[in-house]
Amino acid sequence: MQGTLLNQRYRIIKILGAGGFGQTYLAHDVQHPEGPPCVVKQFKPVSKDATFLQVARRLFDTEAKILERLGQHELIPTFIDSFEEREEFYLVQEFVDGRSLGDTFSDGLQFDEPQAIAFLRDVLSVLDFVHRNGVIHRDVKPENLIQRHSDGRYVLIDFGAVKERQYQLANQTQMTNLAARGGSQQQSSLTVGIGTEGYTPHEQLSGRPRHSSDIYASGITVIQGLTGMQPFEWGDDPDTGELQWQSYALTSVGFTLILETMVRFNVKHRYRSASDVLSDLDKLATLPEEYTTIPDASSRLLDSEGAGPVQQQPETGLLASKMKPAQVKKSSRWAKLKPLAVIGVATAIMGSLVLGVRQIGWLQSLELAAYDRLVQLRSNFGIDSRLLVVEITERDLQALQRPTPSDADLTQVLQILE
Incomplete structure (x- = not known):
């Protein structure tokens, strides 16, 4: 293989490696005689079937474009060329x-x-x-x-x-x-x-x-x-x-x-x-x-x-x-229950403190203020038809030439309304 000219451009210098898909060569680009050597990678299709080669050719071209794009990175070999010769595929990249x-x-x-x-x-x-x-x-x-x-x-x-x-x-x-042989595709896989x-x-x-x-x-x-x-x-x-x-x-x-x-x-x-x-x-x-x-x-x-x-x-x-x-530490039953016990005791202590403070009236002012605030924030439901509001002002009493009603009079009025 040494000295072989591939694609009328790349002359093989030596084999760098070989594998199941083909060989890798160190080559010289005769179109650039003063240039550095390059690496030519050979890929042998696993089948010579026409349909296989058609699909392989399309996928190989796609991958060559991907490698060309990746070769723009400074730490990836620069992509130089790709070609097909005698139903075998070749990639040419920079030699590092x-x-x-x-x-x-x-x-x-x-x-x-x-x-x-x-x-x-x-x-x-x-x-x-x-x-x-x-x-x-x-x-x-x-x-x-x-x-x-x-x-x-x-x-x-x-x-x-x-x-x-x-x-x-x-x-x-x-x-x-x-x-094609009439077998089930589920019977074999690769x-x-x-x-x-x-x-x-x-x-x-x-x-x-x-x-x-x-x-x-x-x-x-x-x-x-x-x-x-x-x-x-x-x-x-x-x-x-x-x-x-x-x-x-x-x-x-x-x-x-x-x-x-x-x-x-x-x-x-x-x-x-x-x-x-x-x-x-x-x-x-x-x-x-x-x-x-x-x-x-x-x-x-x-x-x-x-x-x-x-x-x-x-x-x-x-x-x-x-x-x-x-x-590896062996965990005892108490070790598993200890966190729950601590939480339970802490909850009981806090509950007792709150109830004690409330009982002696220290929280009454805060509770009333909170209740008043909640009443102010409640939604406006409109006028309740079950309520009757009667307003008697000082001006009304003067117009009727009536004295200010006593508590007994107000009680009597409420009894009549009921």
């Missing part, structure tokens, strides 16, 4: 001169906390851009992160969208062929997820990736860099499914909480967006010192068998609570 994070980890190099935070800022800024463009990467891992030699920043490569289209097309072809074991969360494995799936994979990559261990080496909680990596990393309480939230097993408890994680990273500097202090390596010793870190001596404080395994 650098070293993969996977190779760095293989050499035994690890992150300290400041390096991990700087790495996260690069990756999360890319993911924020990608997600806002309606795309999920689906395969964030050390091998797909290249540290550029020119500036040391990390570039995200190898988007899984085109791969997913291949799986979808394979599934559609299988179902169509089965139906469910394959894009991703890499250890970095892929459960919802993505079941075919329902979300933005937080990429955040999970980014968190796993960072934790791998901090611990120097593969994801399967950490172990997990058998009850909750949460990864148990904390005792293998030297991280502050604040940064530990961020990473824990990035890799939660339950997607509902995970960060929903890359911008949320970036916001919390910005807040780290504002936290109290006890949350941002990175523990000294001397505070953790490896046991003689290398089974894992143990603490040199008991410690106290928030940091120790993150380093020590959680202790």
